[in-house]
Amino acid sequence: MQQxxxxxxxxxxxLGTRFLPATKANPKEMLPVVDKPLVQYAAEEAIAAGIEVLIFITGRNKRSIPDHFDKAYELETELESRGKMKRLDEVRGIIPKGVTCIYIRQAEAHGLGHAVGCAEAVVGNEPFAVMLADDLIDTNGVPCMKRMVERYERHGGSLIGVERVPQEHTERYGIVSTSDFRPRLGRVNAIVEKPKPENAPSNLGVVGRYILSPSIFQILRRTKPGAGGEVQLTDAIAELLAQESVFAYEFEGRRYDCGDKLGYLQATVEYALKHPELGPDFAAYLSRMQQSRPQQAIAGIR
Known part of the structure; x- marks a missing residue:
């Protein structure tokens, strides 16, 4: 039985530099998609997968993230006094009972590998998940991380979320090569950080969902800076391959790259369209807008 x-x-x-000046004082992870910040979507996905401890690796100007997940006595009192019980339940339910939030300061930004390594003292000798809030994954059903936990419980080994990307975009991703690729799952043979299209071993791009063995920490401690002068998690996983099995999981659903302005806007529109309160009115608005401004081809956003 797997741990x-x-x-x-x-x-x-x-730092969220792509979204400046909006992120000058506000974390990009707190940018809202309709009525919830990106980081809350990631937390909800983790909790749905049975995660009990959320370890946030934070930096300067990130104070609003722990504030968001903390109890807000004044707000709750105000909502209760006004009889806004639905909103009160929403605020109180952001982090359910039994789930713990821990915040670790990454003093210097040395890349994703370095950020993950900062969690070693808290994770200890346990397999663990890594989730990037920038990658908002809509599955219209069972959340992506829950599916990955199920695969881990069945097969063991570390697990990397992947999706098929256009060949000309391989320089934007870590790319894996696999063998025995059954429906949505294959054993990773190699992983390369941001290869040129002509050198890419496949078009399976790594996205922001991982389940990793604690062995990764020992590797990260000795991993030298790679692409972009940063400690790349991809490089550490490449070394992990020599020690144990690593699998690629091709998730079901659609990923929105919310670290990119266009991806963020696409997510906002799509999530607004299916919002239980706003969806019908927003769809009607887009329809009217399309009729009045056909040259903008608004229908093409769906």
């Missing part, structure tokens, strides 16, 4: 995945690392120390 239970109890902890998830959420690296949230990035």
């Amino acid at each position: 239970k995945i109890r902890k998830a690392v959420l690296p949230v120390a990035g």
Whole structure:
């Protein structure tokens, strides 16, 4: 029986420079998609997968993240006095009972591998999840990390979330080569960080969902800076391959790259369209807008 995945690392120390000036004082992970910040979507996905401990790797100007997940006495009192019980339940339910939040300061930004390594003292000798809030994954059903935990419980080994990307975009991703690729799962033979299209071993791009063996920490301690002068988690996983099995999981659903302005806007539109309160009115608005401004081809966003 596999050891239970109890902890998830959420690296949230990035500067969010693509969204300046909006992120000058506000973390990019707190940018809202309709009515919830990106980091809350990631936390909810982790909790749905049975995660009990959320480990946030934070940096400067990230104070609003722990504030968001903390209890807000004044707000709750105000909502209760006004009889807004639905909103009160929403605020109180952001982190359910039994789930613990831990915040670790990454003093210097040395890359994703370095950020994950900062969690070693808290994770200890347990397998754990890594989730990047920038990658918002809509599965319209069972959340991506829950599916990955199920695969881990069945097969063991570390697990990397992947999706098929356009060949010309391989330089934006870590790319894996696999063998015995059954429906949505294959054994990883190699992983390369941001290869040129002509050198890419496949078009299976790594996205922000991982389940990793604690052995990764020992490797990260000796991993030298790689692409971009940063400690790459991809490089550490490449070394992990020599020690144990690593699998690639091709998730079901759609990923929105919310670290990119266009991806963020696409996510906002799509999540607004299916929002139980706003969806019908927003769809009607887009329809009217399309009729009045056909040259903008608004229908093409769906």
